[in-house]
Amino acid sequence: MDDDETGSAGAGAATGAGTGLGPHLSRSAVIGQVVPRTAVIAGGGALAIWQPAFTLGAYNVVFYDQLLTLWAVSTAVMLTALLLRERGPRRGWMYWACLALPSVWLVIAAVVPRHGGWPDKTLFFAGGILSIIGTPLLVWVLLHLLLFGESELSARERRAVIGVVVVVGALAYGLGQLNHVFLTCGDFDISGNSVPSGCRPGHASPLG
Structure with a gap:
């Protein structure tokens, strides 16, 4: 009984493919493959x-721990990619x-003297650009390495991902x-963050 139903279902699918449902099913399969990948990268x-x-908007500065977290992750992935070249980026x-x-920024921050003026401003802007961009x-690189391997996004998918992230x-x-x-x-105080200038006085709200 189950074999007959399976055979009938297979025959129906084949008939559907012959009557024009095949391209529709193929398109749905492609959408099912593309949407999760672009959604994961955009997310x-x-x-x-x-x-x-948010930190740059609230404090006009990017916290050092965010930059160092970025450095730690990127350095670990870069060293792993160098050791395991078959999984490394090839593009x-x-x-x-x-x-x-991040490593370049860290070296520059250690080498450039801190006497105020343009060096400090340059490092500030470099750190902000590094974090935001x-x-x-x-x-993007991490997801390609860890999840998608050598698969690439089309130009349209790249534009969509970049637009969403921006x-x-x-x-x-x-x-x-x-x-x-x-x-x-x-809210800022209870979360352990410094209180930004211009915040609204008051106790922690339910969001905190």
């Missing part, structure tokens, strides 16, 4: 960018540059600027 990029963007210098960016790029980053920065609208000074 990972958004997850990585929101905190430095050229861009992958390696993304992974090396380099973090999503690094997430929008989330801009919204997070705006939320940081407008933190007084939905957060209080108590």
Whole structure:
């Protein structure tokens, strides 16, 4: 009985393919493969960018622990990729540059003298750019290495992912600027963060 039903289902699928359902099923299968991949990459990029963007909006600075977390992850992946070349990035210098960016910033921060003026401002802007732009790029590289291997996104998929991450980053920065609208000074205090200037006085809200 089960074999007959299986055979009938197979015959129906074959008939459907012959009557034009085949392309529809194929298109659905392609969508099912593409949407999760782009969604995972976009979600990972958004997850990585929101905190430095919010911090920059609320405090006008990027916290050192966010930069060092980025450095630790990128260095671990870069060393692993060097040791296991078959799993490493094979598309050229861009992958390696993304992974090396945090280490380059750390070396520059250690070498450049801190006497105020343009060196400090340059390091500040470099750290901000590294966190806001380099973090999503690094997430992109990590997801390719760890989840998708050599599979590549199409130009349209790349534009969609970049657009989503940029929008989330801009919204997070705006939320940081407008933190007084939905957060209080108590929310920052109870979470262990410094209280930003311009925050709304009050006890921790349910969001805290």
